Amino acid sequence: MVAYIDTAFVAIRMPFPRIYVQRLFDSIAPRYDVLNRFLSLRLDIWWRKQLVRSISPADAGRALDVATGTGDVLLALQNLNPVFSVGVDLSAAMLTRARAKVAGNGTALVQAAAEHLPFPDESFDLVTIAFGVRNFSDLRHGLHECRRVLRPRGLIRILEFSRPRGIIWKRVFGVYFRVVVPTVGRWVSGHQEAYTYLPNTVSDFPDGEAFTGLLADAGFHNVTYETMTRGVVTLYSGSVSP
C-alpha cells in the first residue's frame, strides 16, 4: 500500500524529552524482557520474526538496529548472517542487557540517539527499528538520520504498534492497553509511569498511511506496510532507491 496522504498535516504528538525516555528505559531495563513476553503473550517474538523474514540474507550486509533496547532484533538478525551489525540505543541499562545476548557475534553496541546517529553517510545496507520510533523525541529527524546512514540501495524495516482495526478489536485492545498493561506493568516493574506511557504513546502516534507518508518525506521509496494481529502492530518497509 503506497501513501497518498498529505503528510504536512500529519499531527505528531508533543514528544517526550529524550532524557525522560532514557531514564524510563534505564529504570525498567531489568524487567523489560519478562514484561514484554508476558504482556504480548509472546507475540513480540513472532512480530520480530516477521520483520526478519521480510529481509533476504543478501540485503542484510551491514545492519543497523536503531533503538535496539535489549537486542532482540539484533539476535534475530543473526539468522541472516549480516557482515556486521550495530545496535544503537539511548539507554545504557538496555544496552547492558543487549550485550549479554549478542556479545561476540560481530555485533557492536553504541549508546546514541536516533536523531544524531554517530555514523558517516551511507554506512549501512539495512536499518531496522522495532517498537522504537514511537519514542523518538524528533520523529522526522530520526527518520532522516536513518535515511542518511543507508547506502543508495539500502532498506529500512520498522515495526511499531498501531491502532487495531474493527470496533470489537479496538475495544478489546483498548481495555488491554489502558487497564491490563499499566496495572501489570506497574506491579512487575515497580515503575509508576512506564506502562502508562506505552498506551499513551500508541494512541496518538501516526500509523498506516500517515506513517508511510512520513517515510516518503524522509526520502524513502517503495514504502509499503502490512498490519499484523488485527492491526495491533504494523511492519513498514521502504528502500532508498526508487
Ligand SMILES: C[S@@+](CC[C@H](N)C(=O)[O-])C[C@H]1O[C@@H](n2cnc3c(N)ncnc32)[C@H](O)[C@@H]1O
Ligand atoms: C520499547 S523499547 C524497544 C526495544 C527493542 N527494539 C525491542 O524490540 O524490544 C524502545 C527502545 O528505544 C530506545 N529509544 C527511545 N528513544 C530513542 C532515541 N531517540 N534514540 C535511540 N533510542 C531510543 C529506548 O531506550 C528503548 O530501549
